[in-house]
Amino acid sequence: MWDAALHALGVFADPHRLWVLLVGVLAGFVVGMIPGLGGVVAVSVLLPIIFRFDAPTALAALTGALAVVYTSDTITSVLVGTPGSPASGPTAIEGHALARRGQAARALSAAFLSSAVGGMLGVIGLTLAIPVARPLVMLLGSPELFMFTVLGLAYSGSLLGASPIKGLLSGLLGLLLGLVGPSPAAAQFRYTFDHPYLLDGISLEVLALGIFGIAEITSLLARGGAIAREAPLGAGWLEGVRDVLRHRWLLLRGSLIGVWAGVLPAIGATAAAWMSYGHAVATTPDRSRFGKGEIRGVIAPESANNAATAGDLIPTLLFSVPGGPAAAVILGALYAYGIYPGPRLVEQHLDLVYVIVWSFALANVLGAILAFGTSPLVARLTHIRFALVAPPLLVTMVLSAYQTTRHSGDLLALFALGILGWLMKAAGWPRAPLLVGFVLARPMERYFWLTVELHGWRWLTYPGVLAIAALMVGPTLWSLLRDRREASSRRAKGKPEGSVPGALLAILAAVLFGYGLWEARTYEWQARLLPMVASAPGLILALVQAPLALRGEVTGSELEAPPGRELVQLLVIGAYLGGCWLVGYFWASLLYLLAFLRYAARLQPAAALSYTLAGLAVLWGIIRAFGLAWPSGAVLR
Amino acid sequence: MRGLAVGLVVAVALSVGTAWAQAAYYAGKSIEVIVPFAPGGAADVGARFLSPFLEKHVAGRPSVTVRNIPGGGSMLGASFFAANAKPDGLTLMCTTSSTIFPWMFGHPAARYDLARMRVVMTLPFGPVVYVSPRTGVQRPADLLRPAVPLVYGGIAATGSDLPILIALELLGLPVKVVLGFEGRGPIRIAFERGETNLDFQFTPVYLTQVVPLVRDRKAIPLFTGGFPNERGELVTRDPVVADLPSVFEVYQLLHRTKPAGPRWRAYEAAANLTFTYGLSCWAPEGTPSAALQALYEAAERMNADPEFKERGKSVTGGYPVSRGDQVERLIQRAMRPTLEVKKYIIDLLEHKYGVRGLRL
Numbered sequence: 002m003w004d005a006a007l008h009a010l011g012v013f014a015d016p017h018r019l020w021v022l023l024v025g026v027l028a029g030f031v032v033g034m035i036p037g038l039g040g041v042v043a044v045s046v047l048l049p050i051i052f053r054f055d056a057p058t059a060l061a062a063l064t065g066a067l068a069v070v071y072t073s074d075t076i077t078s079v080l081v082g083t084p085g086s087p088a089s090g091p092t093a094i095e096g097h098a099l100a101r102r103g104q105a106a107r108a109l110s111a112a113f114l115s116s117a118v119g120g121m122l123g124v125i126g127l128t129l130a131i132p133v134a135r136p137l138v139m140l141l142g143s144p145e146l147f148m149f150t151v152l153g154l155a156y157s158g159s160l161l162g163a164s165p166i167k168g169l170l171s172g173l174l175g176l177l178l179g180l181v182g183p184s185p186a187a188a189q190f191r192y193t194f195d196h197p198y199l200l201d202g203i204s205l206e207v208l209a210l211g212i213f214g215i216a217e218i219t220s221l222l223a224r225g226g227a228i229a230r231e232a233p234l235g236a237g238w239l240e241g242v243r244d245v246l247r248h249r250w251l252l253l254r255g256s257l258i259g260v261w262a263g264v265l266p267a268i269g270a271t272a273a274a275w276m277s278y279g280h281a282v283a284t285t286p287d288r289s290r291f292g293k294g295e296i297r298g299v300i301a302p303e304s305a306n307n308a309a310t311a312g313d314l315i316p317t318l319l320f321s322v323p324g325g326p327a328a329a330v331i332l333g334a335l336y337a338y339g340i341y342p343g344p345r346l347v348e349q350h351l352d353l354v355y356v357i358v359w360s361f362a363l364a365n366v367l368g369a370i371l372a373f374g375t376s377p378l379v380a381r382l383t384h385i386r387f388a389l390v391a392p393p394l395l396v397t398m399v400l401s402a403y404q405t406t407r408h409s410g411d412l413l414a415l416f417a418l419g420i421l422g423w424l425m426k427a428a429g430w431p432r433a434p435l436l437v438g439f440v441l442a443r444p445m446e447r448y449f450w451l452t453v454e455l456h457g458w459r460w461l462t463y464p465g466v467l468a469i470a471a472l473m474v475g476p477t478l479w480s481l482l483r484d485r486r487e488a489s490s491r492r493a494k495g496k497p498e499g500s501v502p503g504a505l506l507a508i509l510a511a512v513l514f515g516y517g518l519w520e521a522r523t524y525e526w527q528a529r530l531l532p533m534v535a536s537a538p539g540l541i542l543a544l545v546q547a548p549l550a551l552r553g554e555v556t557g558s559e560l561e562a563p564p565g566r567e568l569v570q571l572l573v574i575g576a577y578l579g580g581c582w583l584v585g586y587f588w589a590s591l592l593y594l595l596a597f598l599r600y601a602a603r604l605q606p607a608a609a610l611s612y613t614l615a616g617l618a619v620l621w622g623i624i625r626a627f628g629l630a631w632p633s634g635a636v637l638r
Numbered sequence: 639m640r641g642l643a644v645g646l647v648v649a650v651a652l653s654v655g656t657a658w659a660q661a662a663y664y665a666g667k668s669i670e671v672i673v674p675f676a677p678g679g680a681a682d683v684g685a686r687f688l689s690p691f692l693e694k695h696v697a698g699r700p701s702v703t704v705r706n707i708p709g710g711g712s713m714l715g716a717s718f719f720a721a722n723a724k725p726d727g728l729t730l731m732c733t734t735s736s737t738i739f740p741w742m743f744g745h746p747a748a749r750y751d752l753a754r755m756r757v758v759m760t761l762p763f764g765p766v767v768y769v770s771p772r773t774g775v776q777r778p779a780d781l782l783r784p785a786v787p788l789v790y791g792g793i794a795a796t797g798s799d800l801p802i803l804i805a806l807e808l809l810g811l812p813v814k815v816v817l818g819f820e821g822r823g824p825i826r827i828a829f830e831r832g833e834t835n836l837d838f839q840f841t842p843v844y845l846t847q848v849v850p851l852v853r854d855r856k857a858i859p860l861f862t863g864g865f866p867n868e869r870g871e872l873v874t875r876d877p878v879v880a881d882l883p884s885v886f887e888v889y890q891l892l893h894r895t896k897p898a899g900p901r902w903r904a905y906e907a908a909a910n911l912t913f914t915y916g917l918s919c920w921a922p923e924g925t926p927s928a929a930l931q932a933l934y935e936a937a938e939r940m941n942a943d944p945e946f947k948e949r950g951k952s953v954t955g956g957y958p959v960s961r962g963d964q965v966e967r968l969i970q971r972a973m974r975p976t977l978e979v980k981k982y983i984i985d986l987l988e989h990k991y992g993v994r995g996l997r998l
Contacts, residue, residue, distance in 0.1 A: 045706070139827075142828070185817075188795050188987070188993040195747070197713050197714050198709065198710070200710040200714075201709050201711060321846075323678065326678070329676070329677070329678030329679070332678055333677060336687075343850075406714055408718075447819075447820060451816065
């Protein structure tokens with residue numbers, strides 16, 4: 002084993018390979034920073050070039066790219082509150098809140114260090130797993146996998162926030178959105194309105210961009226000024242490192258959650274990050290700072306998402322079963338080299354396994370160095386007027402969203418979800434449960450029906466199922482008890498007032514849930530159960546919530562400007578998206594950038610023009626380098 | 639003698655001439671291959687495996703890039719291809735039966751007409767059906783009387799499981815079918831765990847993942863989908879796994895007569911589209927014949943290329959590619975089976991698997 006490990010390290014003695022690894026790392030790093038682009042794009046952009054190399058070199062490049070995506074995505078999450086990839090959603094909440102308080106450097110350094118350590122622990126887990134993972138995975142059948150998805154939901158219970166009704170509504174809404182598309186157990190499409198765009202369901206990338214990205218940009222623009230409201234950038238870098246050391250056990254637990262979520266085929270880096278975040282919330286004595294910039298809420302998810310990437314590789318290499326969409330691309334590349342991972346891979350190509358292990362480790366180090374190296378520059382962005390940062394950011398987000406299917410539906414979905422995210426923000430609904438419900442909905446449904454079909458009801462007494470149930474009951478009870486104790490102190494804050502967005506959102510939710518129920522009545526039983534489980538309580542809760550919001554409650558609204566001003570910004574974004582659809586991406590972006598920079602950011606005409614042209618040139622470079630597609634315009638075509 | 643010499647000169651001149659003409663078509667051009675699935679799936683792997691060999695063997699050596707347009711169960715990408723690809727041979731689409739079946743059964747989202755497209759090249763995906771020894775089934779003859787109920791795990795009735803589901807009906811096997819798995823990999827793990835006991839995998843996966851199980855006596859291979867003769871009838875053995883009987887043979891073994899009627903023809907059509915022409919590459923109608931010829935001839939040269947054979951062994955099972963002009967008629971026929979056959983398939987899907995909205 003050690004011989005093979007050392008031999009594989011020798012692979013990198015060839016400077017050519019090291020160079021290719023670096024190219025992979027750079028590609029992954031840049032893709033990670035661009036909001037909405039994640040692991041799949043990072044490895045896909047390399048596919049056209051890697052087939053010119055031998056298998057170890059190609060694997061080094063792919064692994065390198067995959068390993069750093071969840072390191073660099075942090076930068077966007079912290080600085081602008083838009084997840085660099087869906088798996089850094091929690092960081093977009095906590096890290097960004099820290100950045101607003103002028104602690105961007107602290108959040109970034111804690112996040113980078115956690116990412117690197119999480120990645121390292123993940124790859125150690127990968128190495129140790131090679132001899133034991135097979136019997137372990139053989140223990141996990143459909144019933145156990147189903148229970149793990151339920152466990153994921155239960156752990157996110159601590160994300161519900163100050164008002165359990167709103168938290169539950171958000172989670173149920175996530176479940177319902179996650180069920181759009183094909184039903185796994187019955188041959189039926191749900192909530193697709195017979196439109197081809199919805200046949201495969203809503204994409205996670207577009208959802209994360211809309212719910213967080215659009216909503217955040219809207220608020221920041223409406224508020225005006227720079228992202229950081231207080232304090233100059235200052236030091237803080239060392240403080241972040243100290244934070245990580247102080248919370249080392251949380252870091253370790255976060256990484257373990259990540260590795261485990263990676264190993265499970267149903268649960269990926271996004272769910273891992275949220276579960277780990279939920280775990281951080283549940284284990285922090287003073288929870289009041291969550292949502293307002295709690296460093297523990299950065300450390301836990303950042304270690305988990307990097308570790309999950311390594312964990313994803315375990316089923317990929319040992320069973321030829323991809324642990325996630327990005328791992329599927331790596332698996333495809335291995336196939337194309339005629340390498341079929343599986344039990345025999347360890348015997349026949351152990352050196353290749355270690356090439357992956359070393360590449361992953363090296364890439365994590367390189368990624369952290371790159372991240373620490375570039376972010377002092379990037380962190381300065383938080384002190385520039387946001388009106389100058391937002392337009393190129395929005396333009397890039399639209400491009401990312403369009404990559405998921407290259408269909409104009411991506412633009413519409415982005416805007417619709419953006420409105421939903423903004424309403425949730427305005428009404429003080431936590432957005433985390435929505436993401437968790439969304440990512441777990443489909444695996445939960447799939448494994449529930451497989452379990453029932455394959456095992457009848459005997460599975461309820463399986464030891465593995467009972468063990469996972471025990472894992473679930475303890476922490477849930479504990480957190481409920483604690484909630485009761487804390488409830489009075491938390492509710493007292495703020496002045497109750499009627500909230501129009503709150504009432505609107507509750508009514509919108511009621512309509513969605515009502516439609517969900519109504520539409521589900523025609524489905525086969527297997528396609529109907531989960532939509533009903535999500536919609537029926539959702540409808541009741543929404544009907545309870547609507548009058549509450551109207552009569553007056555502590556909304557906990559996260560808006561920072563008057564709703565009217567925010568709404569104007571949201572409409573401008575909508576107009577730009579409509580423009581992309583109508584006249585195509587380039588003309589719309591040109592017009593939007595020019596108009597926004599001139600009239601909203603009040604730049605001199607010459608400055609606005611040169612900024613616009615420079616921005617478009619950089620975009621064009623990104624499009625060419627990564628082979629991206631752009632909306633070509635319904636009218637001009 | 640002189641006649642022969644003149645003939646040779648003419649033949650050489652002609653072949654040089656045609657080669658030159660084709661080189662002129664693709665020389666300095668680039669081909670974009672649209673794959674209507676996300677990276678990493680069977681169609682993507684197949685297309686990416688073919689593309690360097692296309693670069694090598696298409697006269698004029700065009701560069702070839704693969705572009706994934708996933709969504710709508712491949713219907714978005716195929717509709718995009720139909721709406722945007724110019725008939726110049728520079729945009730092709732490589733896909734699977736997942737694109738063909740919804741079009742055959744009139745799905746409203748299938749906004750493309752495969753009957754009007756040209757087949758450029760195809761590559762087989764061969765299936766191998768195997769069973770767990772705990773079922774008491776040792777050989778195909780035992781299939782009608784298993785010791786425990788047979789349980790088959792699949793993804794969806796309208797996808798690549800369809801021909802196998804029809805085969806189970808055709809053979810009259812008592813099988814409980816459980817659909818809803820995420821992919822064929824997780825199904826294999828469920829088989830290994832004993833959650834299911836009847837499964838199929840495509841040949842490269844069978845050779846690398848299932849054969850070790852066979853050696854450990856944890857799986858018993860039973861039959862393949864069969865391979866077509868020159869008339870497209872699935873009556874011969876799969877050349878890659880020639881020691882296993884085909885569905886055609888197993889039917890005769892179990893029922894003492896040759897399979898016939900709509901069930902058999904439904905199986906043939908579905909199996910040809912899913913397996914025999916598993917990966918099919920298409921060009922828009924009106925593509926110049928110079929382009930098509932260059933691609934057909936590339937297929938021929940690929941089959942003669944030792945590197946292609948070597949790499950193909952592990953990637954695809956080692957099947958040769960087929961020239962589009964040689965299989966186009968057979969594919970078009972398989973895509974338009976008789977009304978009776980279509981009715982049979984729709985009946986099976988509607989009544990046994992609850993699929994709705996299929997149109998004749």
